[in-house]
Amino acid sequence: MSLASRVSLPGLARQEITCPYCFAEIAPQRIPFRCRGQVGRRQGCAPVLDRELAEYTGSTAGASLPPVFAAPPRSGGRADCPDCAQPTHNRVCPECHNPLPTAYCDSPGRIVALVGAKNAGKSTYIAVLLHELMNRVGTELDTSLVACDDRTIERYKRDFARPLLEERRLLPTTASAATAPREPLVYLLTRTRPSKLARTPLAGMGRAKHDALALVLFDTAGEDLRSREVRDLHLRYLEAADAIIFLVDPLELPGAHNALADEAQPREGTLGEDPDSEPINIIARVTEALRLRHGLRPGERLPVPVAVALTKIDALGPAVSRQSALHRSRSGSGVLDLDDRSAVNEQVRALLHDWNAGQLDLFLSQQYADYALFGLSALGSMPEGDRVGAGGVRPYRAEDPLLWLLYRFGMLDGD
Ligand SMILES: Nc1nc2c(ncn2[C@@H]2O[C@H](COP(=O)(O)OP(=O)(O)O)[C@@H](O)[C@H]2O)c(=O)[nH]1
Ligand SMILES: [Mg+2]
Ligand SMILES: [Zn+2]
Ligand SMILES: [Zn+2]
Known part of the structure:
Protein backbone atom coordinates (compact mmCIF):
# COMPACT_ATOMS: atom_id res chain seq x y z
CA MET A 1 0.00 0.00 0.00
CA SER A 2 1.34 3.43 -0.80
CA LEU A 3 2.05 5.98 1.87
CA ALA A 4 -0.33 8.42 0.21
CA SER A 5 -3.31 6.18 0.65
CA ARG A 6 -2.39 5.46 4.24
CA VAL A 7 -2.04 9.06 5.26
CA SER A 8 -5.12 10.26 3.48
CA LEU A 9 -7.26 8.16 5.79
CA PRO A 10 -6.63 9.74 9.18
CA GLY A 11 -8.38 8.07 12.04
CA LEU A 12 -8.88 4.76 10.30
CA ALA A 13 -6.79 1.92 11.58
CA ARG A 14 -4.30 0.93 8.95
CA GLN A 15 -4.41 -2.51 7.46
CA GLU A 16 -0.69 -2.95 7.64
CA ILE A 17 1.87 -2.27 10.29
CA THR A 18 5.23 -0.87 9.29
CA CYS A 19 8.24 -2.29 11.08
CA PRO A 20 10.10 0.69 12.58
CA TYR A 21 13.43 -1.15 12.13
CA CYS A 22 13.40 -2.48 8.58
CA PHE A 23 10.23 -0.75 7.32
CA ALA A 24 8.67 -3.95 6.06
CA GLU A 25 4.91 -3.76 5.78
CA ILE A 26 3.30 -6.50 7.82
CA ALA A 27 -0.25 -7.74 7.97
CA PRO A 28 -1.26 -7.70 11.67
CA GLN A 29 -2.37 -11.33 11.64
CA ARG A 30 1.08 -12.33 10.35
CA ILE A 31 3.13 -10.96 13.25
CA PRO A 32 5.04 -13.85 14.84
CA PHE A 33 5.83 -14.34 18.51
CA ARG A 34 9.02 -14.89 20.43
CA CYS A 35 9.00 -17.48 23.20
CA ARG A 36 9.65 -15.94 26.62
CA GLY A 37 12.24 -18.58 27.36
CA GLN A 38 12.93 -19.51 30.92
CA VAL A 39 11.10 -17.22 33.33
CA GLY A 40 11.84 -17.77 37.01
CA ARG A 41 11.39 -21.46 37.74
CA ARG A 42 9.19 -22.08 34.71
CA GLN A 43 11.01 -23.99 32.03
CA GLY A 44 11.00 -22.42 28.61
CA CYS A 45 12.90 -22.78 25.37
CA ALA A 46 16.66 -22.26 25.48
CA PRO A 47 18.16 -19.36 23.53
CA VAL A 48 19.30 -20.05 19.98
CA LEU A 49 21.08 -17.87 17.45
CA ASP A 50 18.50 -15.71 15.72
CA ARG A 51 19.87 -15.41 12.17
CA GLU A 52 17.45 -12.76 11.01
CA LEU A 53 18.26 -10.51 13.94
CA ALA A 54 22.02 -11.10 13.59
CA GLU A 55 21.74 -10.21 9.92
CA TYR A 56 19.93 -7.01 10.79
CA THR A 57 22.36 -5.84 13.49
CA GLY A 58 25.38 -7.11 11.59
CA SER A 59 26.54 -9.01 14.68
CA THR A 60 25.78 -12.20 16.53
CA ALA A 61 26.26 -10.42 19.87
CA GLY A 62 22.94 -10.21 21.63
CA ALA A 63 21.28 -12.35 18.97
CA SER A 64 20.96 -15.51 21.07
CA LEU A 65 17.33 -15.49 22.09
CA PRO A 66 14.42 -17.84 22.60
CA PRO A 67 12.94 -18.92 19.27
CA VAL A 68 10.41 -17.11 17.12
CA PHE A 69 7.26 -18.93 16.08
CA ALA A 70 4.22 -18.12 13.99
CA ALA A 71 0.80 -18.51 15.53
CA PRO A 72 -2.57 -16.85 15.33
CA PRO A 73 -2.92 -14.67 18.44
CA ARG A 74 -5.39 -15.74 21.08
CA SER A 75 -7.40 -13.20 23.03
CA GLY A 76 -5.21 -10.65 24.76
CA GLY A 77 -2.73 -10.87 21.89
CA ARG A 78 -0.99 -13.91 23.35
CA ALA A 79 0.04 -17.25 21.94
CA ASP A 80 1.43 -20.46 23.39
CA CYS A 81 4.89 -21.55 22.33
CA PRO A 82 4.56 -24.82 20.36
CA ASP A 83 7.76 -26.18 21.96
CA CYS A 84 7.49 -25.33 25.63
CA ALA A 85 3.78 -24.44 25.85
CA GLN A 86 4.46 -21.21 27.74
CA PRO A 87 2.25 -18.28 26.84
CA THR A 88 3.99 -15.21 25.43
CA HIS A 89 2.87 -11.83 24.18
CA ASN A 90 6.22 -10.79 22.72
CA ARG A 91 5.77 -10.02 19.03
CA VAL A 92 8.54 -9.57 16.49
CA CYS A 93 8.86 -8.39 12.90
CA PRO A 94 8.67 -11.42 10.56
CA GLU A 95 11.51 -9.99 8.45
CA CYS A 96 14.13 -8.65 10.87
CA HIS A 97 12.92 -10.25 14.15
CA ASN A 98 13.14 -6.96 16.06
CA PRO A 99 10.55 -6.57 18.82
CA LEU A 100 7.23 -4.95 17.98
CA PRO A 101 5.63 -3.66 21.18
CA THR A 102 2.01 -4.62 21.71
CA ALA A 103 0.93 -0.97 21.82
CA TYR A 104 2.54 -0.49 18.44
CA CYS A 105 0.76 -3.51 16.96
CA ASP A 106 -2.60 -2.52 18.44
N1 LIG B 1 24.47 27.41 20.11
C1 LIG B 1 24.06 26.15 19.92
N2 LIG B 1 24.86 25.30 19.25
C2 LIG B 1 24.44 24.03 19.06
C3 LIG B 1 23.17 23.57 19.54
N3 LIG B 1 23.04 22.27 19.18
C4 LIG B 1 24.16 21.94 18.50
N4 LIG B 1 25.02 23.00 18.44
C5 LIG B 1 26.33 23.08 17.80
O1 LIG B 1 26.26 22.41 16.57
C6 LIG B 1 27.27 21.42 16.50
C7 LIG B 1 26.77 20.24 15.72
O2 LIG B 1 25.74 19.60 16.43
P1 LIG B 1 25.42 18.07 16.18
O3 LIG B 1 24.27 17.74 17.06
O4 LIG B 1 26.63 17.24 16.34
O5 LIG B 1 24.97 18.11 14.65
P2 LIG B 1 24.68 16.89 13.63
O6 LIG B 1 25.85 16.79 12.73
O7 LIG B 1 23.47 17.35 12.88
O8 LIG B 1 24.44 15.67 14.42
C8 LIG B 1 27.58 21.10 17.95
O9 LIG B 1 28.89 20.63 18.09
C9 LIG B 1 27.39 22.41 18.63
O10 LIG B 1 28.58 23.18 18.50
C10 LIG B 1 22.35 24.50 20.26
O11 LIG B 1 21.24 24.22 20.70
N5 LIG B 1 22.85 25.77 20.41
MG1 LIG C 1 25.45 13.98 14.47
ZN1 LIG D 1 11.51 -5.47 10.58
ZN1 LIG E 1 9.18 -21.87 23.98
Missing part, protein backbone atom coordinates in the same frame (compact mmCIF):
# COMPACT_ATOMS: atom_id res chain seq x y z
CA SER A 107 -2.88 1.14 17.59
CA PRO A 108 -1.92 2.67 14.27
CA GLY A 109 1.66 3.49 15.20
CA ARG A 110 3.07 6.54 13.55
CA ILE A 111 6.64 6.83 12.50
CA VAL A 112 8.33 10.19 12.94
CA ALA A 113 11.58 10.70 11.03
CA LEU A 114 14.29 13.29 11.65
CA VAL A 115 16.37 14.81 8.86
CA GLY A 116 19.00 17.53 8.70
CA ALA A 117 22.34 18.47 7.16
CA LYS A 118 25.61 17.65 8.83
CA ASN A 119 26.13 19.93 11.82
CA ALA A 120 22.48 21.00 11.87
CA GLY A 121 22.27 19.79 15.46
CA LYS A 122 20.64 16.39 14.99
CA SER A 123 22.66 14.38 17.49
CA THR A 124 22.40 17.07 20.12
CA TYR A 125 18.68 17.35 19.49
CA ILE A 126 18.14 13.60 19.76
CA ALA A 127 19.99 13.50 23.08
CA VAL A 128 18.00 16.40 24.52
CA LEU A 129 14.57 15.63 23.09
CA LEU A 130 14.61 12.07 24.40
CA HIS A 131 15.75 13.28 27.80
CA GLU A 132 12.95 15.86 27.89
CA LEU A 133 10.38 13.27 26.90
CA MET A 134 11.59 10.90 29.59
CA ASN A 135 11.43 13.62 32.21
CA ARG A 136 9.84 17.09 32.28
CA VAL A 137 7.74 16.96 29.13
CA GLY A 138 6.73 13.35 29.70
CA THR A 139 5.35 14.30 33.11
CA GLU A 140 3.54 17.33 31.73
CA LEU A 141 1.85 15.38 28.94
CA ASP A 142 1.32 12.12 30.80
CA THR A 143 3.25 10.26 28.18
CA SER A 144 5.73 7.49 28.56
CA LEU A 145 8.68 6.95 26.32
CA VAL A 146 10.04 3.44 26.15
CA ALA A 147 12.96 2.16 24.13
CA CYS A 148 11.81 -0.74 21.98
CA ASP A 149 15.00 -2.79 22.24
CA ASP A 150 18.08 -3.10 24.44
CA ARG A 151 20.44 -1.80 21.76
CA THR A 152 18.56 1.48 21.72
CA ILE A 153 18.92 1.82 25.49
CA GLU A 154 22.63 1.06 25.31
CA ARG A 155 23.38 3.39 22.45
CA TYR A 156 21.34 6.26 23.83
CA LYS A 157 23.28 6.09 27.10
CA ARG A 158 26.68 5.58 25.59
CA ASP A 159 26.55 7.84 22.55
CA PHE A 160 24.14 10.57 23.61
CA ALA A 161 23.17 10.94 27.25
CA ARG A 162 26.48 10.19 28.97
CA PRO A 163 28.78 12.43 26.90
CA LEU A 164 26.40 15.36 26.46
CA LEU A 165 24.21 15.42 29.55
CA GLU A 166 26.54 13.93 32.17
CA GLU A 167 30.01 14.86 30.98
CA ARG A 168 28.85 18.00 29.17
CA ARG A 169 30.98 17.32 26.13
CA LEU A 170 29.72 18.21 22.66
CA LEU A 171 28.92 15.11 20.67
CA PRO A 172 31.45 14.02 18.08
CA THR A 173 30.49 14.51 14.44
CA THR A 174 28.42 11.58 13.32
CA ALA A 175 30.44 9.14 11.28
CA SER A 176 29.15 8.55 7.81
CA ALA A 177 26.30 6.10 7.85
CA ALA A 178 28.40 3.80 5.71
CA THR A 179 30.44 2.94 8.82
CA ALA A 180 28.15 3.97 11.66
CA PRO A 181 25.40 1.68 12.91
CA ARG A 182 22.72 1.53 10.27
CA GLU A 183 20.11 0.94 12.89
CA PRO A 184 17.81 3.64 14.17
CA LEU A 185 17.05 4.34 17.80
CA VAL A 186 13.46 3.19 18.20
CA TYR A 187 11.14 4.45 20.91
CA LEU A 188 7.47 4.12 21.54
CA LEU A 189 5.74 7.20 22.91
CA THR A 190 2.38 6.33 24.40
CA ARG A 191 -0.21 8.56 25.87
CA THR A 192 -3.26 7.48 27.82
CA ARG A 193 -6.01 9.98 28.15
CA PRO A 194 -9.73 10.03 28.36
CA SER A 195 -11.05 10.16 24.83
CA LYS A 196 -13.52 12.87 23.85
CA LEU A 197 -16.14 10.16 23.56
CA ALA A 198 -15.42 8.76 26.98
CA ARG A 199 -16.06 12.16 28.53
CA THR A 200 -19.64 12.33 27.32
CA PRO A 201 -22.23 10.96 29.76
CA LEU A 202 -23.45 8.38 27.27
CA ALA A 203 -20.16 6.60 26.99
CA GLY A 204 -18.98 4.10 29.50
CA MET A 205 -16.93 5.42 32.39
CA GLY A 206 -13.20 5.00 32.54
CA ARG A 207 -12.67 4.31 28.89
CA ALA A 208 -9.33 5.65 27.87
CA LYS A 209 -7.77 6.03 24.48
CA HIS A 210 -4.31 4.61 24.03
CA ASP A 211 -2.25 6.16 21.34
CA ALA A 212 1.20 5.25 20.27
CA LEU A 213 3.80 7.01 18.21
CA ALA A 214 7.06 5.45 17.14
CA LEU A 215 10.02 7.78 17.19
CA VAL A 216 12.50 6.32 14.76
CA LEU A 217 15.70 8.28 14.86
CA PHE A 218 18.53 7.73 12.44
CA ASP A 219 21.44 9.90 13.35
CA THR A 220 22.68 10.37 9.82
CA ALA A 221 23.24 13.41 7.70
CA GLY A 222 21.02 14.30 4.78
CA GLU A 223 24.20 14.28 2.71
CA ASP A 224 24.28 10.55 3.14
CA LEU A 225 21.46 10.35 0.67
CA ARG A 226 24.21 10.75 -1.90
CA SER A 227 25.64 7.35 -1.17
CA ARG A 228 23.77 4.51 -2.80
CA GLU A 229 23.93 1.96 0.08
CA VAL A 230 22.64 4.40 2.63
CA ARG A 231 20.12 5.97 0.34
CA ASP A 232 18.11 2.79 -0.02
CA LEU A 233 17.53 2.33 3.68
CA HIS A 234 16.86 6.02 4.13
CA LEU A 235 14.36 6.19 1.36
CA ARG A 236 12.47 3.34 2.92
CA TYR A 237 12.69 5.21 6.22
CA LEU A 238 11.35 8.41 4.71
CA GLU A 239 8.70 6.61 2.76
CA ALA A 240 7.49 4.88 5.90
CA ALA A 241 7.47 8.13 7.85
CA ASP A 242 4.08 9.52 8.76
CA ALA A 243 5.71 12.79 9.75
CA ILE A 244 9.09 14.41 9.26
CA ILE A 245 11.05 16.83 11.40
CA PHE A 246 13.60 18.81 9.37
CA LEU A 247 16.31 20.54 11.36
CA VAL A 248 17.81 23.70 9.87
CA ASP A 249 20.85 25.45 11.33
CA PRO A 250 20.34 29.23 11.10
CA LEU A 251 24.12 29.69 11.27
CA GLU A 252 24.20 28.18 7.78
CA LEU A 253 21.77 30.71 6.34
CA PRO A 254 23.96 33.49 4.94
CA GLY A 255 21.26 36.12 5.39
CA ALA A 256 21.10 35.43 9.13
CA HIS A 257 24.57 36.85 9.73
CA ASN A 258 23.38 40.14 11.20
CA ALA A 259 20.92 38.46 13.49
CA LEU A 260 23.56 36.38 15.23
CA ALA A 261 24.86 37.24 18.67
CA ASP A 262 28.48 38.44 18.54
CA GLU A 263 29.76 35.29 20.17
CA ALA A 264 27.96 33.12 17.60
CA GLN A 265 29.59 34.68 14.58
CA PRO A 266 32.82 32.70 14.68
CA ARG A 267 30.76 29.50 14.56
CA GLU A 268 28.64 30.31 11.57
CA GLY A 269 28.93 28.71 8.17
CA THR A 270 31.15 25.77 9.12
CA LEU A 271 30.02 23.79 6.10
CA GLY A 272 31.68 26.17 3.71
CA GLU A 273 30.95 25.83 0.06
CA ASP A 274 29.31 22.41 -0.12
CA PRO A 275 25.98 23.21 -1.78
CA ASP A 276 24.78 19.69 -1.01
CA SER A 277 24.57 20.53 2.65
CA GLU A 278 22.62 23.74 2.31
CA PRO A 279 19.36 23.34 4.18
CA ILE A 280 17.15 23.98 1.17
CA ASN A 281 19.06 21.43 -0.90
CA ILE A 282 18.73 18.76 1.74
CA ILE A 283 15.02 19.43 2.03
CA ALA A 284 14.65 19.51 -1.75
CA ARG A 285 16.43 16.17 -2.17
CA VAL A 286 14.27 14.48 0.45
CA THR A 287 11.16 16.05 -1.05
CA GLU A 288 12.05 14.84 -4.52
CA ALA A 289 12.48 11.29 -3.23
CA LEU A 290 9.16 11.47 -1.40
CA ARG A 291 7.34 12.78 -4.47
CA LEU A 292 8.66 9.91 -6.56
CA ARG A 293 7.60 7.35 -4.01
CA HIS A 294 4.14 8.87 -3.71
CA GLY A 295 3.77 9.15 -7.46
CA LEU A 296 2.60 12.75 -7.17
CA ARG A 297 1.75 14.79 -10.24
CA PRO A 298 3.11 18.31 -10.60
CA GLY A 299 1.08 20.68 -8.50
CA GLU A 300 0.04 17.98 -6.01
CA ARG A 301 1.36 18.47 -2.51
CA LEU A 302 2.72 15.84 -0.15
CA PRO A 303 0.30 14.88 2.63
CA VAL A 304 2.98 14.06 5.22
CA PRO A 305 3.02 16.65 8.02
CA VAL A 306 6.39 18.35 8.16
CA ALA A 307 7.87 20.31 11.07
CA VAL A 308 10.75 22.54 10.05
CA ALA A 309 12.76 23.76 13.02
CA LEU A 310 15.53 26.31 13.23
CA THR A 311 17.99 24.89 15.73
CA LYS A 312 20.47 26.82 17.93
CA ILE A 313 18.19 29.84 18.32
CA ASP A 314 20.19 30.72 21.42
CA ALA A 315 22.75 31.99 18.91
CA LEU A 316 20.39 34.71 17.71
CA GLY A 317 21.29 38.09 19.11
CA PRO A 318 19.24 40.64 21.04
CA ALA A 319 17.78 42.10 17.83
CA VAL A 320 15.68 38.96 17.44
CA SER A 321 14.95 38.21 21.05
CA ARG A 322 13.28 41.55 21.81
CA GLN A 323 9.45 41.19 21.77
CA SER A 324 9.81 37.77 20.28
CA ALA A 325 7.22 35.00 20.43
CA LEU A 326 10.10 32.57 20.20
CA HIS A 327 11.57 33.78 23.44
CA ARG A 328 8.39 33.57 25.39
CA SER A 329 8.09 30.43 27.47
CA ARG A 330 5.57 27.83 26.59
CA SER A 331 2.74 27.59 29.12
CA GLY A 332 3.40 23.93 29.87
CA SER A 333 -0.23 23.08 30.48
CA GLY A 334 -0.41 19.73 28.71
CA VAL A 335 -2.22 21.09 25.64
CA LEU A 336 -0.98 22.74 22.47
CA ASP A 337 -1.37 26.50 22.83
CA LEU A 338 -2.66 27.41 19.39
CA ASP A 339 -2.09 31.17 19.74
CA ASP A 340 1.48 30.56 20.73
CA ARG A 341 1.87 28.10 17.86
CA SER A 342 0.75 30.58 15.24
CA ALA A 343 2.83 33.40 16.75
CA VAL A 344 5.98 31.28 16.60
CA ASN A 345 5.14 30.07 13.12
CA GLU A 346 4.73 33.64 11.89
CA GLN A 347 7.86 34.80 13.59
CA VAL A 348 10.01 32.07 12.09
CA ARG A 349 8.48 32.76 8.70
CA ALA A 350 9.32 36.47 9.08
CA LEU A 351 12.88 35.60 10.10
CA LEU A 352 13.33 33.39 7.04
CA HIS A 353 12.10 36.18 4.80
CA ASP A 354 14.37 38.73 6.55
CA TRP A 355 17.28 36.40 5.97
CA ASN A 356 16.64 36.00 2.26
CA ALA A 357 15.60 32.44 2.94
CA GLY A 358 12.02 33.12 1.94
CA GLN A 359 12.46 30.60 -0.86
CA LEU A 360 12.60 27.87 1.77
CA ASP A 361 9.17 28.91 3.04
CA LEU A 362 7.86 29.19 -0.51
CA PHE A 363 9.25 25.76 -1.42
CA LEU A 364 7.60 24.17 1.62
CA SER A 365 4.27 25.78 0.86
CA GLN A 366 4.38 24.47 -2.69
CA GLN A 367 5.43 20.96 -1.74
CA TYR A 368 3.67 20.19 1.54
CA ALA A 369 0.00 20.47 2.35
CA ASP A 370 0.76 20.60 6.05
CA TYR A 371 3.94 22.15 7.41
CA ALA A 372 4.82 24.23 10.43
CA LEU A 373 7.84 26.32 11.40
CA PHE A 374 9.63 26.16 14.74
CA GLY A 375 12.60 27.62 16.55
CA LEU A 376 14.39 25.72 19.27
CA SER A 377 17.61 25.36 21.16
CA ALA A 378 18.78 21.99 22.41
CA LEU A 379 21.69 23.37 24.43
CA GLY A 380 20.17 26.68 25.50
CA SER A 381 23.43 28.55 25.13
CA MET A 382 26.54 28.75 23.00
CA PRO A 383 29.02 25.94 23.60
CA GLU A 384 32.45 26.84 24.94
CA GLY A 385 35.17 25.09 22.98
CA ASP A 386 34.20 21.45 22.83
CA ARG A 387 32.06 21.65 25.91
CA VAL A 388 28.53 22.70 26.77
CA GLY A 389 28.27 26.29 28.10
CA ALA A 390 28.88 26.88 31.82
CA GLY A 391 25.17 26.80 32.71
CA GLY A 392 24.83 23.22 31.47
CA VAL A 393 22.28 21.94 28.99
CA ARG A 394 19.13 24.07 29.22
CA PRO A 395 16.92 23.13 26.31
CA TYR A 396 14.44 25.60 25.06
CA ARG A 397 11.27 24.73 23.15
CA ALA A 398 12.92 21.49 22.04
CA GLU A 399 9.64 19.58 22.36
CA ASP A 400 7.55 22.01 20.28
CA PRO A 401 7.70 20.12 16.95
CA LEU A 402 6.67 16.93 18.68
CA LEU A 403 3.78 18.59 20.50
CA TRP A 404 2.51 19.88 17.18
CA LEU A 405 2.75 16.41 15.65
CA LEU A 406 0.92 14.88 18.61
CA TYR A 407 -1.76 17.48 18.05
CA ARG A 408 -1.91 16.74 14.32
CA PHE A 409 -2.27 13.05 15.11
CA GLY A 410 -5.12 13.66 17.55
CA MET A 411 -3.04 12.62 20.56
CA LEU A 412 -2.98 16.08 22.17
CA ASP A 413 -5.70 18.70 22.49
CA GLY A 414 -5.26 22.23 21.21
CA ASP A 415 -6.42 25.26 23.16
